[in-house]
Amino acid sequence: MEVSPYPSSFIGLSSFNLYVQKVMTKKVSSCICLLLYIATFFSCAERKHEVSISTSIAHPQVDFGLGELKAALTKKGFTVDITDQPDPDIMLSLDNPHKDLKPEGFDIQKEGDIIKLTGYDAAGLLYGALELAEQIETKGLAQIEPTLQNPYMEKRGTKFNIPLDVRTPSYTDASAVAQHNLPYMWDFDFWQEYIDNLARYRYNYISLWNLHPFPSLVKVPEYPDIALDDVQRSTVEWKENYHLHGTGLDSPEILANPEIIKRLSIEEKIQFWQKVMTYAKDRNVDFYIITWNIFTNGTGGKYGITDEIDNPVTKDYFKQSIKALFRTYPLLAGIGLTAGENMHKKTFEEKENWAYDTYAKAVLEIAEEMPERSFTFIHRQHQTGAKDIAQKFKPVIDASNIEFLYCFKYAKAHVFSTTEQHYHQGFVKDIEGMKTIWGLRNDDTYYLRWGAPDFVRTFIQNIPQSVAKGIYYGSDQWIWGRDFLTKEPATPNQLEIVKHWYNWALWGRLSYNSSLSNETFVALIKNRFPSTDAQSLFNAWQEASMVYPTTTAFHWGEVDFKWYIEGCKSRPGPAQNKTGFHDVNRFITLAPHPKSGFQSIPDYVKMKMADSTSTLKTPLEVAKKLSEHADAALSGADKIKPSPSKELQYTVNDIKSMAFLGKYYAHKIEGATYLALYRETQNVEYQTDAVENLRHALAYWKKYAEAVQLQNKNPLWTNRVGYVDFQIITGWVAQDIEMANELVSAID
Numbered sequence: 001m002e003v004s005p006y007p008s009s010f011i012g013l014s015s016f017n018l019y020v021q022k023v024m025t026k027k028v029s030s031c032i033c034l035l036l037y038i039a040t041f042f043s044c045a046e047r048k049h050e051v052s053i054s055t056s057i058a059h060p061q062v063d064f065g066l067g068e069l070k071a072a073l074t075k076k077g078f079t080v081d082i083t084d085q086p087d088p089d090i091m092l093s094l095d096n097p098h099k100d101l102k103p104e105g106f107d108i109q110k111e112g113d114i115i116k117l118t119g120y121d122a123a124g125l126l127y128g129a130l131e132l133a134e135q136i137e138t139k140g141l142a143q144i145e146p147t148l149q150n151p152y153m154e155k156r157g158t159k160f161n162i163p164l165d166v167r168t169p170s171y172t173d174a175s176a177v178a179q180h181n182l183p184y185m186w187d188f189d190f191w192q193e194y195i196d197n198l199a200r201y202r203y204n205y206i207s208l209w210n211l212h213p214f215p216s217l218v219k220v221p222e223y224p225d226i227a228l229d230d231v232q233r234s235t236v237e238w239k240e241n242y243h244l245h246g247t248g249l250d251s252p253e254i255l256a257n258p259e260i261i262k263r264l265s266i267e268e269k270i271q272f273w274q275k276v277m278t279y280a281k282d283r284n285v286d287f288y289i290i291t292w293n294i295f296t297n298g299t300g301g302k303y304g305i306t307d308e309i310d311n312p313v314t315k316d317y318f319k320q321s322i323k324a325l326f327r328t329y330p331l332l333a334g335i336g337l338t339a340g341e342n343m344h345k346k347t348f349e350e351k352e353n354w355a356y357d358t359y360a361k362a363v364l365e366i367a368e369e370m371p372e373r374s375f376t377f378i379h380r381q382h383q384t385g386a387k388d389i390a391q392k393f394k395p396v397i398d399a400s401n402i403e404f405l406y407c408f409k410y411a412k413a414h415v416f417s418t419t420e421q422h423y424h425q426g427f428v429k430d431i432e433g434m435k436t437i438w439g440l441r442n443d444d445t446y447y448l449r450w451g452a453p454d455f456v457r458t459f460i461q462n463i464p465q466s467v468a469k470g471i472y473y474g475s476d477q478w479i480w481g482r483d484f485l486t487k488e489p490a491t492p493n494q495l496e497i498v499k500h501w502y503n504w505a506l507w508g509r510l511s512y513n514s515s516l517s518n519e520t521f522v523a524l525i526k527n528r529f530p531s532t533d534a535q536s537l538f539n540a541w542q543e544a545s546m547v548y549p550t551t552t553a554f555h556w557g558e559v560d561f562k563w564y565i566e567g568c569k570s571r572p573g574p575a576q577n578k579t580g581f582h583d584v585n586r587f588i589t590l591a592p593h594p595k596s597g598f599q600s601i602p603d604y605v606k607m608k609m610a611d612s613t614s615t616l617k618t619p620l621e622v623a624k625k626l627s628e629h630a631d632a633a634l635s636g637a638d639k640i641k642p643s644p645s646k647e648l649q650y651t652v653n654d655i656k657s658m659a660f661l662g663k664y665y666a667h668k669i670e671g672a673t674y675l676a677l678y679r680e681t682q683n684v685e686y687q688t689d690a691v692e693n694l695r696h697a698l699a700y701w702k703k704y705a706e707a708v709q710l711q712n713k714n715p716l717w718t719n720r721v722g723y724v725d726f727q728i729i730t731g732w733v734a735q736d737i738e739m740a741n742e743l744v745s746a747i748d
Contacts, residue, residue: 409423
């Protein structure tokens with residue numbers, strides 16, 4: 001039976017009130033007098049400034065919000081006293097339901113000299129306290145502005161491919177980022193900082209993705225010899241590329257070269273994850289576990305377990321493992337699956353029958369065993385069909401204490417493409433009013449600190465709301481653990497979501513409140529970098545960041561192994577060459593995103609030959625747009641005064657790096673366009689323009705590579721596009737010029 005640390009009286013609590021009464025050396029009778037008094041006070045630094053906080057509500061989510069509020073007040077010079085005395089400066093109490101609030105919503109209002117914060121529930125109070133703390137830090141206590149906020153997206157999560165052990169790998173294990181981060185997955189300090197920041201960014205769940213996590217997480221009574229002690233990593237000399245379906249990560253040479261990086265019994269592992277999930281719940285962050293199938297990594301073939309779809313032992317093992325998972329972790333919110341990656345040449349019916357006999361039956365049985373507990377069941381639509389899923393999983397859909405959700409990869413692997421997507425249109429019709437989690441994949445921004453709130457806001461507002469349960473944001477080619485690329489890292493290495501704080505805050509905050517203004521983000525930048533011109537930094541950052549969606553929308557390699565913008569690279573197949581580098585020929589042939597509004601280079605050439613027109617933006621106009629973004633970013637970055645802040649230095653360098661990358665792609669697109677025209681017309685003037693632009697492209701690539709390597713290590717080994725080595729790629733960039741010149745020689 002589930003034992004929850006959360007009393008039932010606080011789960012879904014109808015409302016709370018947080019009264020913030022600001023009292024200085026004497027009581028005041030009006031808000032105007034209070035504001036004047038605060039203004040006077042700050043000119044008299046020698047006066048003592050105290051705020052007392054009193055609450056009778058005992059809930060860890062509220063405690064976290066109060067802790068953030070106390071920290072903000074302390075930072076502003078207030079002495080904060082937690083007391084149970086009456087008439088405090090800040091009082092937390094219950095109130096009647098708020099008619100305009102929804103779960104996790106809050107309302108901040110001013111009533112005379114009192115600021116009243118009402119939350120729908122504990123989570124709403126947490127987010128309201130975070131909002132109040134943020135306003136105190138960015139505006140000051142006297143300038144608190146009323147606001148009512150409800151979640152725009154109910155579920156706001158992260159996609160975290162987790163490398164638990166070489167014996168239970170994630171999809172991402174064959175990469176530098178996974179090998180570096182594997183030890184941190186068993187470090188409680190990492191999860192504390194990670195979860196605290198997710199709460200601040202308004203995320204409310206973490207989805208852990210792994211091929212087959214059970215041996216590292218549970219001891220299954222029916223299969224006790226499978227549970228794994230200790231944490232191992234392989235010392236093998238890894239190959240550059242492994243199969244895109246995740247197979248081969250349990251090859252003999254990988255498993256035969258282990259090193260133990262942490263001594264932990266399976267019982268200690270269970271205690272660890274129970275502690276992590278409790279800590280997360282205290283910050284309104286749930287955990288989900290999502291798997292690819294059928295993988296049996298870590299089982300070692302024991303008990304006759306194989307990855308064959310018709311193996312009855314395997315089916316029973318999966319079912320018992322899932323049941324053990326929920327029994328072991330009372331705070332685990334749900335489980336999800338993908339059917340298909342290792343179910344080669346199987347029909348939809350065969351895949352769904354297997355998924356039902358394992359995952360569905362397990363959750364149905366555990367839900368009946370624990371009727372007081374709520375479960376979430378997530379089924380990805382990937383490599384199967386929504387209608388097939390709905391038909392097969394009807395008993396799960398109909399269960400009273402199970403929430404069934406689809407999961408759909410909304411923009412393929414690149415949210416940084418266009419704000420309008422189209423892949424979901426048939427899916428929305430197929431699910432017939434049911435709900436889905438929209439997968440927002442960022443397989444683009446690993447090196448550089450991205451940040452364009454106007455793009456994110458529009459993107460999120462365009463997501464179909466009628467069927468949306470929420471979103472998750474994350475990567476398949478990257479693990480957002482601790483930074484390992486920075487040449488002079490902090491100790492311990494900075495969290496990736498702290499290094500890329502602006503990126504992660506944008507997707508989390510705007511998923512919670514899609515109308516959040518740019519003024520809010522300017523204020524956050526100013527608070528983080530108080531000595532800089534925040535508006536100039538905001539503008540330059542946004543302009544530079546638009547290089548990513550503009551380029552990728554024009555040069556559309558829809559999945560991760562088909563395009564990685566920071567390296568101009570893919571696997572060799574999609575690049576149509578041996579290196580994987582997307583040369584000038586591939587820039588001619590690869591079409592834009594269907595919703596980009598951009599015209600392809602071949603279509604532009606046809607239009608020119610026919611002397612016709614198009615409503616689409618031509619390749620030359622796209623190149624101009626890229627160049628304008630880059631020029632504006634460089635101009636803005638030049639306005640940022642030198643600072644001793646290393647983070648600000650790194651941020652400005654990243655903005656310049658993105659701008660140089662934009663100039664590279666602008667000239668490459670223009671050069672490719674003229675080269676295509678030259679090949680069609682044999683007009684040497686087009687060839688001259690092509691070569692000139694490709695030479696400019698090389699010059700800007702060199703600036704880009706130099707700027708990136710100024711603060712980052714090179715090369716980078718990724719699991720989807722292999723090695724990204726800026727020095728080698730520079731040679732490939734130069735070959736674009738040679739390709740154009742070779743044509744001239746042939747014609748002569």
